[in-house]
Amino acid sequence: MTIYTPIIGLETHIELATQTKMFCRCPAEYFNAPPNTSVCPVCLGLPGAMPVANAQAIEWTILLGLALNCTITTRSFFERKHYFYPDLPKGYQISQYQSPLCENGSLTLPESNVTIPIRRIHLEEDTGKLLHGSSKNNSLIDFNRSGVPLVEVVTEPAISDSRIAAEYLQTLQKYVQYLGISDADMEKGSMRCEPNISLKSPSDKGLPQYKVEVKNINSFKFVRKAIDFELKRQTSILQKNEIPLQETRRYMEANGSTASMRQKEEAHDYRYMPEPDIPPVVINQDQFNSLKKRVETVELPNKRLKTLVNMQIKREDALLLVDDKYLGDFLLEIVQLCTKEEKQSGFIQKLVNYLVNKKISHTLSKHEFYAKAKTLSKPVETDMASLKNYIANAIENNKVAVSDYKLGSLNAINAIVGSIMKESKGSFQAKIVLDELKKVLR
């Protein structure tokens, strides 16, 4: 049987969480806003309106590029990508083609330790949204999303399976969240992913002569499912000595399959043209240096993982903490309160345990959490005189339970321990109370 090698590349769109849109000063946050309330002449593409590029969006894209080890283009420009679609009011999208802001980067995945080469990162504007089915004879357009800054991260076709693809996306999402440039929420649509999938036959010299793009994927789980489905589908076609069609397919959530959307014979000639209304974006050395410094001050996921592991935290816990930036931040704040001795005596792992299994509430302040963790972890010096007092009282007040215990009921002695714990407001360790009680009742 022929062995086919999966060739997978990922195109990921991420909406930046800037205050304003990419080319106008409308608010960029449109989630749950009533349709067409966050619009102006520019993002509606009215005659005469002109785009002015959002400097913060440009900076944030470069931050992401630097975090992903990219080369930054010092003189980049925007271009017009032409196609007709009702959600695109100008008849073109302002994007970047010849000179993306960032190129030739990489991202190393923490679990598999695979390094994914990044081909390019560019900046563009999002389109409006079509709303179908509100009535039989019309479709509606909501332009709130039109012009929201959109970063596109494109990998080389170097991903070998769906597990790595999902890990890449999760890692990229973390990077974006750690940089604070987007919430990168796949369900909300602020992060969208389109895999390009093909299979290389042993006879193929370069890349396979076809490629299938899958759209409409809104979770990491579905990315895996879509890729696995495609690999199976394409394998069966190749095994019949046929070549899969070059096409765009839609992921079908209902049954985890893909269905054809459009074939590449209909591929667009986008007639790219430099955007004459926006001067070239020039990044001088000073700007570059200050952005570089900013990235270095952010503890990115890979660096945080290293920090955590170096603190003698178990790797699987460390990964968990990297995954939840809030939890990780909280832990590191508490660690700063710890003494040198605590740091060396495995106390940090205990903190992690309390955090991960929620033994101590996350809603406490870092000081409260730290204090509670200390009491929980430290064997308390038992005040034996006081304990003996509590025991004597408990025997006096629980005569039935005492006699039950003497008749052999273990539940009974546990009930007495419980009452002592309650009376003493937990000042003793339960184990010590039990041992001491047994001694007394023996």
Add this chain to the structure above:
Amino acid sequence: MKLHHLSIAQLRMMLLKKQISKKEVFKYFQSRIQKLNPTVNAILTETEETETMDDVTLPLYGIPFSMKDTYLTKGIRTTAGSRILKDYIPQYDATVYTKLKNSGAILIGKSNCDAWGHGSSTENSDFGPVKNPWNNAYVAGGSSGGSAASVISGMSMFDIGEDTGGSIRLPSSFCSTVGLKVSYGLTSRYGCIAYASSLDTVGPIGKSVEDVAIILEIIAGNDLLDATSVRHKIPKYTRTLRDKKNGLVIGLPKEYFKNSLTPSVAKKIQETIAVYKEMGIAFKEVSLSLTDYAIAAYYLLATSEASSNLARYDSVRFGNDRSVFGEEAKRRMMLGAFTLSAGYYDAYYIKATKIRSLIKQEFDTVFKEVDLLLAPTSPTPAFKLGEKINDPLQMYLSDIFTIPTNIAGIPALSVPCGLSEDTKLPVGFQLLGPAFSEELILQTAYRYENAVGGFLKFNAA
């Protein structure tokens, strides 16, 4: 009293001294439109007198003006000369309109033009051609034909035209107005319906050099809504207008004086040179060897951008589907889309941008030798209506002397220099200067205007 023969400064003085009211002025020009426009067809939409700030100290207080119908005016129909937008009511104002309103000027009408600015005769307007006020059998030039025609015939005190390849200067030369194509970026394009964004410029058309200087001072400068607008400080053009630069040297580009120049125009240009020589200004022949390539580069760059800029006009938003576009717009969109297509982009678009760079460099070199350049605005005076409409290439060649300035992004002013001997129609010359040399250009034109005792007045009606 012929108010339309007054300069802006004179009319403003009358208003200031309350010798006439704002309302009376508006009524006067309104009646000029009612009288002349049925024949000339310079104004597409007449506007009502709008409420303006009652502040007589405003620089344009009570001055009625017209504006090419490519500028968005909130609540006032704006068509760009095309049936696609025949019922389009804008939701916002162009920056240039806002600036003029804030200076006290009152919009009296929107001027007719070639649809989308595509043309050299205003015969491509979907609302009928503009007729030359001096002789109705002739064209007024284009694409801002209605602008020049309304100003010279006294339907408005001044007009804001738009110049992409000569659209302000050609009609100015054909109608005897002073028309300024500004340096690219000197004035905001925000709210101007784009023809070719990298070449479009917003500039004034007036009856005198001083009028043009007054308007320029108001409309020039940075606009946060136009990222291509200049950041530097704008000179006070009216204050330096009377200055005379010592040792001024004007270049005569020999390529502009070759065979395509008709003798009647050549004669007027020679007379102009003689006027300047009398003042002691030196002339020097120079060469702009790439002039012939400018028109080719222009029709690749401009049509590419036009095909892109016109992509938004569909029936979903504007109520008229794309078959409603006129012949010339379709021709330019086809040409532009072809130029940008995969496989042709490098051979046409990229090559044209290279020519653009070379033309810029050539102008830079020449301006190391001379301060300004003097050349005819057009090879011919106004031609007859219908004469070139079926021959697009001949029509395109009307702009042969104006296009290179747009390609280079430099300023040029078209100045009237009398009537042609044969057809008795106006002729204009243009003064070209390095980028942002409007001050020197206006000063130099002003010296000519004074030397010849002012420009022709339109007395026919």
